[in-house]
Amino acid sequence: MQIWSWHGFFTYLGSPYIFRGALITVIMTVVSMMMGFLLGLLTAVMKRSQHRVLSWPARFYVWFFRGTPLLVQLVVIYTGLPKLDIRLSVLACSIIGLTLNEAAYLAEIIRAGLNAVPTGQIAAARALGLSERQIAWRIAFPQAFRLIIPPLGNSVNGLLKTTSVTSVISMEELMQRSQILVQDQFMVLELFSVAALYYLLMTTAWDFLQRRIEHYAERPYRRQQKTAAVEAIELPATTQDAR
Amino acid sequence: MITLDTVTKSYGAFQVLKGCSAEIGRGEVVVVCGPSGSGKSTLIKCINALETFESGQIYVDGMPVRSAKTDHSALRAKAGMVFQSFELFSHLSILDNIMLAPRLVQKRGKEELREHAKTLLRRVGLEQHADKYPIALSGGQQQRAAIARALAMKPDVMLFDEPTSALDPEMVQEVLQVMTELAREGMTMMCVTHEMGFARQVATRILFVDAGEIVDDCPVPDFFAGHCSPRAQAFLRFEAAHSR
Secondary structure, eight states: OOSOOHHHHHHHHTOHHHHHHHHHHHHHHHHHHHHHHHHHHHHHHHHHOSOHHHHHHHHHHHHHHHHSOHHHHHHHHHHHHHHTTOOOOHHHHHHHHHHHHHHHHHHHHHHHHHHHSOHHHHHHHHHTTOOHHHHIIIIIHHHHHHHHHHHHHHHHHHHHHHGGGGGGGTOOSHHHHHHHHHHHHOOHHHHHHHHHHHHHHHHHHHHHHHHHHHHHHTGGGOSSOOOOHHHHHHHHHHTGGGO | OEEEEEEEEEETTEEEEEEEEEEEOTTOEEEEEOSTTSSHHHHHHHHTTSSOOSEEEEEETTEESSOTTSOHHHHHHHEEEEOTTOOOOTTSOHHHHHHHHHHHHSOOOHHHHHHHHHHHHHHTTOGGGTTSOGGGSOHHHHHHHHHHHHHTTOOSEEEEESTTTTSOHHHHHHHHHHHHHHHHTTOEEEEEOOOHHHHHHHOSEEEEEETTEEEEEEEHHHHHTTOSOHHHHHHHHHHHHHOO
């Protein structure tokens, strides 16, 4: 058996079977992240509530889903739901498991962001007569979101790779499909290198996207803003020595 | 316009406000002064329910503040507030800062509101800064924008909580000037400040607060002529010695 087969490497790299596995990985990540974010936002808001009826369930939820392995959660969902006569596809089970797990972590990130919004901003909104709901959507959420983009980026990056855990309930994503093909010609190194390359490609694409989102969210906070040329000269004199 | 009736508030065992009573009529400009920690900021924040109080009552245009039935949103629309640290919404442009609350709370039309906002910005000398974000403005400009934001709600009374304390000396005047013009136009104002010059020239009355009590409540000339409590006289001497 040879040490490294370039032929094998490129064959697997061009394999539609592997490519579709990677596509499933992306789909699972995007869907779980979006649903997890909404659930995490709800959990974070509940956890910050002064009413125990709201904060305690949220605390229990975060405690439970961060305290048990994703692998166990997936197996319980996959084998438990049919016993309750709920029959879902492997993909649905995987997305439910990933969402529930991710939301628990995202809740803590979002909570940190909400805590970091200056209290003066909330007081000013209150003084203008905005309702608590309007304050949340117009002031607190937008300002918190900007603050949590870097840790959210970490979560997306992590989730891209964590999806591979779903192979335990036979979800045919990138990692599972690579392992299936290993049985075929035992080109472990070549196949896993291809998988690694796919993951790198996906995380790089996300890096790019995150930078764009960050750039957009930071727009109001850049000292140098697009203004008329005259004001651009005037700005450093008036603004910078004042701060 | 505003009635304070034995307002009392405690933080645990510490009593911040010990039964404050006063009456502020329409068109009056009342300066609240006193040493730091005396409770003057807390008092002014009780008026628009940013702070709660345990007993006593405050009426704003007849509306009781400490009541479950009172619509706090409507109350706050009557009383505009300007903060020491400006608190312009950092993620919104100056124009959006001004338009946000009238649009959401008073449901006013966008076109009318834009015109109103532009007028207000012109009044505080910031018309060319409408589309900038707060960070691009100096402290004095930000505070003037914050005044315009409060005025956009067409309030009956303006509350100022140390509006110039966070500003560099050269920017204090531009803010005081806007406030002076506002007073001349007949706006009812209540202002916590250490600017004794402003109090002397613009205010109609002075409330001197010390240790949670309104110690003096007298017309401006009397206050500066020394017809006030020994505590206020000591405060005035201290302010005079340390004024810039």
